Structures are given as C-alpha cells and as structure tokens.
Amino acid sequence: MRPLAIRAAGLFDGQKYLAGPVLVLSENGSVIDVDCSGVLPPEHADLLDLGDLTLLPGLVDAHTHLSWEPRGNPEHLLSEDSERLLARARLHADQALSAGITTLRDLGSRGFDLLSLREDYRRGRAVGPELLVSGPPITPSNGHGWFLGGVADSLDQVIAAVAERARRGVDWVKVMATGGFTTQGSDPARPSYDLETMAALVRSAHAHGLPVTAHAHATSGIAALVEAGVDGIEHCTFYTSRGAVLDSALVEAMADQGIRAGITLARPQGAPEPWIQEILDCVVPHAGELMKAGVRVALCTDAGINPARPHDVLPADLVYAADRGLTGLQVLRAATSVAAEVCGVGHCKGRIAPGYDADLIAVSGNPLHDIRAILGVRAVVRAGQRVR
Ligand SMILES: [Zn+2]
Structure with a gap:
C-alpha cells in the first residue's frame, strides 16, 4: 500500500487546534508525520486533497451495543442465531464508520459473537471500525x-x-x-x-x-x-x-x-x-x-x-x-x-500525531467554534485508507 498524504485547511489533533495548511502523512496504517508549515506532499505518496476541510481524529464511541436492533426487543437476542446477529452488527458498524466513528467499545452483546467481527476488521478481512469487545x-x-x-x-x-x-x-x-x-x-x-x-x-x-x-x-x-x-x-x-x-x-x-x-x-x-x-x-x-x-x-x-x-x-x-x-x-x-x-487505547487512537493509527475524519468549518460541523462528516480515513 502506498503512503497517503492528506491535505486540509486545519486540524484538531485530539487535544488542540492547529492552523493549516496541514499535511498528514500516513504509511502502513499509521500517521508518520503532521506538518503545518505548508510543505508539498512527497512524490511517492497518494494525495488526498481535502481543500478547506478540517481534520479530526476518528471519533471514539466508548459505550455501544453493536448487535442490538435499536427498534427491537433485546430479550430476543438470547435465542437469535449468530449469523443474523453478526449481519446486523456489521450493518451497525458500517453505519457508525460512515458517521466518523472509527473506534467502538461494545459493552454488551449476546455471547462472544462480536469477537469474530473484531478479528475480521483487525486483520483487514473486512473494512470496519476498530472494535473493543466485552462480551456479555x-x-x-x-x-x-x-x-x-x-x-x-x-x-x-x-x-x-x-x-x-x-x-x-x-x-x-x-x-x-x-x-x-x-x-x-x-x-x-x-x-x-x-x-x-x-x-x-x-x-x-x-x-x-x-x-x-x-x-x-x-x-x-x-x-x-x-x-x-x-x-x-x-x-x-x-x-x-x-x-x-x-x-x-x-x-x-x-x-x-x-x-x-x-x-x-x-x-x-x-x-x-x-x-x-x-x-x-x-x-x-x-x-x-x-x-x-x-x-x-x-x-x-x-x-x-x-x-x-x-x-x-x-x-x-x-x-x-x-x-x-x-x-x-x-x-x-x-x-x-x-x-x-x-477505552484503554489512548496510545494509538484518538489523536492525529506520529505513531498513532491513521483514523481520521474531515468536516467543514472549525468544530471547536461550532460543534455542529461534526454532523456533516465529509471524509473518513480508516487505517490510512479513505473509506468514505
Ligand atoms: Zn449500555
């Protein structure tokens, strides 16, 4: 996989705002450089030019129930077959990822089914958010x-x-x-x-x-x-x-x-x-x-x-x-x-900095000034690859 250079107008690095132009360079799924001095992207990298958008770390939802149908009765989960449960969890994970949630901690699913989904995503067998799983x-x-x-x-x-x-x-x-x-x-x-x-x-x-x-x-x-x-x-x-x-x-x-x-x-x-x-x-x-x-x-x-x-x-x-x-x-x-x-993953998630996983989102405007910007996620990068 070629390195990815992401250009944007500004960046919230998870702790503070940095005015741009910013260039975030990622390789093998990790951020390797964050530059705010206006350097040109390296020639060996693919360029994702996000124009006047602001970059943020992918969002982390620390408490979810991925296999639960929001409109359903969770007591039905006990007797449901694993295939159906996992199919629904996959849809929900896609839905979350599209909204910019790149890490999810699931704090209650039926049994241990979600562990296989977690492994599919971790091993790159499917595209999805990083899952942290508690089981029942x-x-x-x-x-x-x-x-x-x-x-x-x-x-x-x-x-x-x-x-x-x-x-x-x-x-x-x-x-x-x-x-x-x-x-x-x-x-x-x-x-x-x-x-x-x-x-x-x-x-x-x-x-x-x-x-x-x-x-x-x-x-x-x-x-x-x-x-x-x-x-x-x-x-x-x-x-x-x-x-x-x-x-x-x-x-x-x-x-x-x-x-x-x-x-x-x-x-x-x-x-x-x-x-x-x-x-x-x-x-x-x-x-x-x-x-x-x-x-x-x-x-x-x-x-x-x-x-x-x-x-x-x-x-x-x-x-x-x-x-x-x-x-x-x-x-x-x-x-x-x-x-x-x-969630115990502060060493690799939730920031845009060298050494952190390249999970990023982009929004228009500055969400620190107007948080509503977060409602319109315009791009999602997961492990160094644009997925939306
Ligand atoms: Zn709960």
Missing part, C-alpha cells in the same frame, strides 16, 4: 441485561465468568454493578453484588490482565466500585432517593484512583416522567463536574438500546452536550483523545 456483561440472575447470557450469581461463578472472558480474548470485562432502567424487574437503586464479590471480580480480572468497567447508577453501587478498585464506571449517574446528586468525595476518589467514566448521553425523547427528566437533565452538568475534578470522561452513546439511539448517534449527542454547556474543546476531547484513554 456479568450480571446476577434476572439482573440488568440477563438476556445477553452473562449471568453469574455466586462469587465462584463470577470468578469463573471472568476466567471465561480471559480465555475468549475480550478487551474489557463489563459488569452490571447496579440494576438498570431498561431491564424489567432490575433496580437501578440497588447494587447487584456485595463488595466482597465485586472486589474479587476486579482482582481476578486484573490477574488476567483485563480491565473492568461497571454499569452503575446508584451512588451506593458507585461507592462499592471505588472501593473494589474498578477501572471504569459507565453512566455514573449518582442516583439516590433524592434524584441524581453528585457525591464530591466519591468524585475525588475516582480522580485520585484514575477511575474513568463513560458518560452515556441519554438525550430525553418525548416527554419522560418528571423524575426521569430530572435525572437526564443532570447528565451533562455532572460530566462537566467530573471533568473539572480531573476524572477522565468519555462522552458516549449506549447506541442500540432504543429507537432514539441508532449506531451513528454520537455526533448528534456531542452537539447536545455542547448545547447543554460543555465547551467545544471539552466535547471533542471526550470523543477523541480522552475517549481513547477511557
């Missing part, structure tokens, strides 16, 4: 997401579930540390496991070299996760009997321990009940507080869980987060360089 979340009987097949109740069963994930080769262990709002009969206000079990889960995952991220709404569940030494917390709602109330001591502990947060931007649809609306209204301000306290925050989607969460929803969610008070810089970092860190 570990959850108690009838707990949140039980229908994905990751049920484990006792401490021994939990340890065995972690060992199975290590054997299968997942990238992350996902555990449901509290109930959820979307599984009938599960309670978001209650922890799913006692502290001893949660701590044993984290220890055994770490012994296998695997990071753990945990779904948690209730503050009591978040507190147990901080004590158990988990690596990431999803949603991180700080849900209490008085609604969503940030606990500053816990936030500080998260920052101190380097516990990352995957904040899913559940934009309200229609007219939710007032108590739900109140919780949803806290999501973006709380994300801002976590960032201010030094917690690494990814803004992500939970794509797949309902009709308002298709797999290309991240750009629209980022606009929502900016409209709710975060700056363009906070939003863009939380979907590129910081999101990559949150």
